[in-house]
Amino acid sequence: MSRQTWKPGNMLYPVPAVMVSCKRPGGKPNIVTVAWAGTICSDPVMVSISLRPERYSYGIIKESGEFAINLVTKNLTFATDYCGVKSGRDIDKFKEMNLTPVSLDGISAPGIDESPLILACRVKDIQPLGSHDLFLAEVVSVSVNEDYMDASGKFRLNDTELMAYSHGEYFQLGEKIGKFGYSVRKKK
Secondary structure (H helix, E strand, C coil), X not given: XXXXXXXXXXXXXXXXXXXXXXXXXXXXXXXXXXXXXXXXXXXCEEXXXXXXXXXXXXXXXXXXXXXXXXXXXXXXXXXXXXXXXXXXXXXXXXXXCCCCEECCCCCCCCEECCCCEEEEEEEEEEEECCXXXXXXXXXXXXEECHHHECCCCCECHXXXXXXXXXXXXXXXXXXXXXXXXXXXXXXX
């Protein structure tokens, strides 16, 4: 096997591409696509997003102290890409992409009703890191689309056709190849 060494780069793929919705008090809601989002802590439930300070949504989130992370499906991929390349300074992304703002518990920023799962987040800290600032946020509520609930009341997230971003391209998540703990589970 032969290997090459490259200069440092962000090559940790695939990642979840998410639509982050936000709103200033009295302002119009906006959406920014974020590929640098992640889980930070389970108790308290915390997540992070990284944004460039020059992005329109950066100021909105910094000022309001809140945002919503909207998970993205195959059907939302076009809107996800569009919301990542167009600026809310110039257009209303909800209107242009025919997306529906939905109220969330715990924050005044709307979610995107077409998303199967929305995390309502309150900013706890902002860490300037260089090209991007890291927003650390506590999840204050989770909103799920009831269309993905089964008869037993279980939310079927993996049936929503989630999408991921890898090296400049979007992919629909595919075949299940294992389950947490399967490598050590006793065989019957």
